[in-house]
Each structure stands twice: as structure tokens, then as C-alpha cells.
Amino acid sequence: MLYQLHELNRAWMAPLTYWAEANARVFSAPDSWLSALPGASRIAAGNELLYRLGKDYEKPEFGIHAVKVDEFDVPVMEKVALEKPFCRLLRFKRYTDDVSNIKDMKNDPTVLVVAPLSGHHSTLLRDTVRTLLPEHKVYITDWVDARMVPKEHGTFSLDDYVAYIEEFIRFIGTDDLHVMSVCQPTVPVLAAVSLMAARGEPTPNSLVMMGGPIDPRENPTAVNNLATEKPLWWFETNVIHTVPANYPGRGRRVYPGFLQHAGFMAMNPERHFQSHWDFYQDLVKGDLEDAASHRRFYDEYNAVLDMPARYYLDTIQTVFQEFKLPRGAWDVNGERVKPSAIRGTALMTIEGELDDISGQGQTRAAHKLCTGIAESDRLHLTAKGAGHYGIFSGRRWREQVYPQVREFIAAHSSQPAKRQAASDDGKVTPIKRKSTG
Template identity: 75%
Template sequence: MLYQLHEWQRAFLGPLSYFAQANARMLNDNSSPLGKLSGAQRIAAGYELMHRLGKEYEKPEFGITSAMAHDHEIAVIERVALDKPFCQLKRFKRFSDDPATIEKMKHDPIVLVVAPLSGHHATLLRDTVRTLLHDHKVYITDWVDARMVPVELGRFDLDDYVGYIEEFIRHIGADNVHVISVCQPTVPVLAAISLMAARGEKTPRSMTMMGGPIDPRLSPTSVNNLATTQPLSWFESNVIHAVPANYPGYGREVYPGFLQHAGFIAMNPNRHLNSHWDFYQDLLRGDMEDAESHRKFYDEYNAVLDMPAEFYLDTIEKVFQEFLLPRGLWDVAGERVTPSAIKTTALLTIEGELDDISGLGQTEAAHELCSGVPAKRRAHKVIEGAGHYGIFSGRRWRETVYPQVRDFIRKFDKVTVVGKKAPAAG
């Protein structure tokens, strides 16, 4: 019923939001007589703020059509490499008309970025992808909003997530790919590679784990505390709802994105309130550069997706309540997850000093679990002054984190199979 109430609220606010947007444009139009009225700019700023607070935020586009690679500007085309009911594996194919640049791009490492399925769309990693394109061939997991997946296409739980990662790694080529997982997927990515290693399959050349809850028992944050202070039955009763009839996934049980978004806001309400007030003041001062930065940030931040109920509840129970991975008790589809089985995949872990989502030590715990990886093939970095988002987006990511990730990948981007050549695709 809560989801339906939210839909009624959205339907009510939609027309008001469009009305506010139209008024803001009229009052900001210098050619309009209304724009010359006393106080027009103040009223227009209020209308725009009303529009942005009430509008529906759709999934943004990656919008990456060009990038720099080897000191040359290149064209980029986004393609779907593999289409699954709950995820699209996307590739950002690079093109250049400079022969020397093409030759260099042929030998760039292949990277699979595993985006989190935790409320926001994969486009939250746009800056991550754009930066990686400088020196890598890039794939990313683009998770589908569960409300858009018809019920007849089946369930999706944490075991299925692990299975998807395995399939994507095999599709790209396990012995050619470097995997980067950001936040939540560090756990299923480690599970996927562990299972592949235990079966004797080829595994990725390296895995980079950034700000993830490998062992949430260490330096618990408010996110961890919420999961441990309530029984699983509380989550089942209070945050799981059926998708309303106006979506393709009608009847599917989900953890709604609007509830996750409310949780994000509740973590730092004053910061968001001040940000909206600053946006209003920027409009009054005519500071369009800062105002546009606010728009871009919240266009991304406010765009959320629904998670399948089975996946969400599995994650709460197995990752944050029972700590099955660090305790060595996690079975996926009947197979025990044994990170010590990984022998040849290099491991890099990255944490933000000020991360308030995955506390210090939670990601580093992967090193103790991956005891089969030689010490010379492992590294751990703590980024001073960085919060959770700063390790994969923004200036710190581009100037401090990325060079270390790039160098680590290059160090271990060596063909380990005799006679196997690196792929020539750009």
C-alpha cells in the first residue's frame, strides 16, 4: 500500500512541478514582460526550487561520447554486450582516426567495472568510467530497475548476482580482464572469483575492491548498525512492497528506491537542506555555474531504482547480519565460497579515510581471506581525506586514486597463458 501511496503522491506533484518549471522559465526570460517585474528573479528561483523538489527523476544517461586516450581525443560509443533480465553488460567502445592512438589502444587492459545494486543507477560511476577510458577498454554492469522486470522473468537473489558476475567475466574472457568492484559488489565479486578459482577455471588478472563491506564487523557505520539492530523479519514487514500496476513489474516484491533515497537523505539531512538553500541563493545571485553543478548532482543523486526483494533481504541477512563471507560459511548455489582458493588474481583494496558507509578495515579484510594470493601480488591503499564517494568520483578519484589503480592494473596485465595473445579491440 505504501508504494501505491507514493505513486499517488507522485501523480499529484507532477503537474505542480511542471507548472513551477513553466513559471520559472517565464520569469527568467528577459524578453518577457514578466521577467521585468520587481522581484521576478526571487519568485523564479522559488519556482525552480519547487520544481526540483517535486519532479520525477528518471534514470540519467551515461552521456560519454568522447574521452581522452593517450593524449588524443577519441570517440566513444556505448553498446550492450550482454543483455540479462536484471542487468545489461555495457561496453564503451573507443574509436580514433589516429593510427598511433589506435595501435596503443589495442594493447590497453580490459576492465570490468561492477557497479553497486544499492539504490542508485550505474551512471553514478560516470566519472569512474570516463577516467578509466583514458587507458583501458571498459565494461560496466548496468543494473535494471526491478519495477521494470515482469514477474514472469523470475526471481533475483544474491546467488543470482554472483552468477551474473561469473557469466560477465567469462563473456569478456577471464584471463584478459581486470575487475573493479565499487562498494556493495565487493562481496559478490569476491565470491564469484573464489568459486571460479575453486573449480579450476581461469580467473581475472586482478581485482580492485573499493569501499566495500567484506567484513562489516570492523569499524561498523550507521549503515551496518541499522542492519544489525533489527531482525530480518522487521525488514520483510516494513520495507518490502509490491510494484503497482502502472509498471511492467506489477506485483513483484521489491525494496523501493524511494525508501532507499529517504535513507540516503536521513543520513545527512542538514547537508541536503543547506545544499538546496545554497542553490536558491545561487539563482538569486545569478551564479549559474554553481547552480548547474547542483542540478547535475541531484539529477543523479535523486534518480533511484527498486531492488528485488530476494536480493535485498539476502544481502541484509548474509552480508550484514550473519557475516557469512568473513566467517567462511557462505554457500552459493550449494558451493562453499573459499577466497583462499584464489592464487593468480592480484588484489588491490582501496578505502576512504572518512568513509561513513564502509568503515576502515572492512575492505582491507579481503587480504586475510585471500591468503592464497602471494603478498607481492596484493596491495592496500587508504585515501586520506576521502569519503565514500571520493574514492571513485571527483577530483580525489581522478588525481589520487586513479593513478594508483591504473599502475596496479598495468603491473599485473600480463598474459599468463602460454601462446595467448591480448585482444586487439579498442
């Protein structure tokens, strides 16, 4: 019923939202006589703020059309490599007519970026993808909004998530493949590779795990505490709802995006209030650059998706309440998950010093579990001054984290180094790669 009430309220608010958008335009457009009236800038700013608070936020585009490779602008095309009911595997294909560049790019390592299915769209990792592209072939998991998946496709569980990752790895091939998981997917990615290793299947050259709850018992955050303080039935009763009839997934049980968004905002209400007030002030002052930065951030932050109910409840129970992975008690489709079975795959873990979602030690715990990985093939990085988002997006990701990720991948690549890469200080230094045989 709550979902239906939300949709009804959204429909009622739509005329006011459109009216506010129109007012914002006519009171700010240079060729409008209304923009010359006293107080027009405040009227326009107030209406745009009202419009942005009430509007619907659709899934943003990645918008990556070109990257610089060896000082050349190389076109990039976003392609669907494999499509499943609940996820699309995207590839960012680079094109060039320069013969030497073609040869180098073909030898670049392949990176599968596993985006989180935890509220936001995979475009939240746009900066991650854009930074990787000049020196890597890049794929990313693009999870589908559950309200858009017809009910006849069945449920989607945490076990299904693990199976999807296994299928994507087999589809791409493990020859010089490096899997990077960001936040929530560190757990199912580690499970997928563990199961593949235990069966004797080829596994990726390396795993890069960033800010994820491998062992949430380490330095629990407010997010972890909520999951342990409430019983599973509380989550099923209070946050699981049915998709209304106006969506393809009508009748499907989900954790709605609008409730997730409310939770995101409630974690730091003062910061969001201040951000919106600053946006209003920037519009009044005519500071268009800062106003545009606010729009870009909240266009992404406010775009949320519905999560399948079974997957969400499985994650709460398996990962955050029963800690099955670190306890060695997790069975996926009847197979025990044993990270100790992983051999020949290097492991890098990354945590943010100021991460308030996955506390320090939660991701690093993967090293305790992966006892079959040689010490020389392990690396841990704590990004100084970085919060949760800073380890995969923004200046700290680009300047502090990515250079070490790049070197780690290069050191465990199957291909010899022929490309040169820019270091933190802008100087060009050779990439050193170690043959894995």
C-alpha cells in the same frame, strides 16, 4: 499499499510541479516581460526549487562521447554487450582511424567495473568510467530497475548476482581482465572469483575492491548498525512493497527507490537542506555555474531504482547480519565460497579515510581471506580525506586514487607497456607493466 499511495501522491503533485517549472521559466527568461518585474528572480528561484523537489528523476545518461588518448580526441560509443533480465553489460567502445593508436588501444588492459545494486543507477560511476577509458577497455554492469522487470522473469537473489558476475567474466574472457568492484559488489565479486578459482576456471589478472563490506564487523558504521539492530522480519515488513500496476514489473516485491532515497536524505538532512538553500540563493544572485553544479549532482543523486526484494533481504542477512563471507560459512548454490582458493589474481583494496558507509578495515579484510595470493601481488590504499564517494568519483579519485589503480593494473597486465600516462603533476611518465606469463 504504500507504493500505491506514493504513486497516487505523485500523480496529484504532477500539475503543481509542471506549474512551478513553467513559472520558473517565464520569470527568468530574458525575453519575458515578467522577468523585469521587481522580485522576479526570487519568484523564479522559488519555483525552480519547488519544481526540483517535486519532479521525477529519470535514469541519467552516461554521456561519455569522447576521451583524450595520447592527446587525440577519440570517439566513444556505448554498446550493450550482453543483456540479462536484471542487468545489461555495457561496453564503452573507443574508435580511431590512427593506426598507432589502434594498436595501442587493442593492447590496453580490460576493466570490468561492477557497479553497486544499492539504490542509485550505474551512472553514479560515470567519472570512474571516464577516467579509466583513455588507458583501458571498459565494461560496466548496468543494473535494471526491478519495477521494469516483468514478474515472469522470476526472482533475483544474491546467489543470482554472483552467477551474473561469473557469466560476465566468462563472456569478456579473463585474458588481461581486471575486475573493479565499487562498494556493495565487493562481496559477490569476491564470491564469484573464489568459486571460479575453486573449480579450476581461469580468473582475472587482478581484483580492485573499493569501499565494500567484506567484513562489516570492522569499524561498523550507522548503516551496519541498522542491519544488526533490526531482525530480518522487520526489513521484510517495513521496506518491502509490491510494484503497482502501472509498471512492467507489476506484482513484483521490491525495496522501492523512493524509500531508499528517503533513507539517503535522512542520513545527512542538514547538509541537503543547506545545499538546497544555497541553490536558491545562487539562482537569486545569478550564479549560474554553482546552480548548474547543484542540478548535475541532484539529477544523479535523486535518480534511484527499485531493488528486488529477495536480493535485498539476502544481502541484509548474509552480509550484514550473519557475516557469512568472513566467517567462511557462505554457500552459493550449494558451493562453499573459499577466497583462499584464489591464486594468480592480484588484489588491491581501497578505503576512504572518512568513509561513513563502509568503515576502515571492512574492505581491507579481503587480504585476510585471500591467503592464496602472494604478498607481492597485494596492495592496500587508504585515500586521505576521502569519503565514500570520493574514492571513485571527483578530484580525490582522479588525482589520488586512480594513479595507483592504473599502476596496479599495469603491473599485473599481460601486455607490455607502450603507452605513456600523465602523472599527478601533469608530467608524462611511462607505465610500467609486469608480465604475468
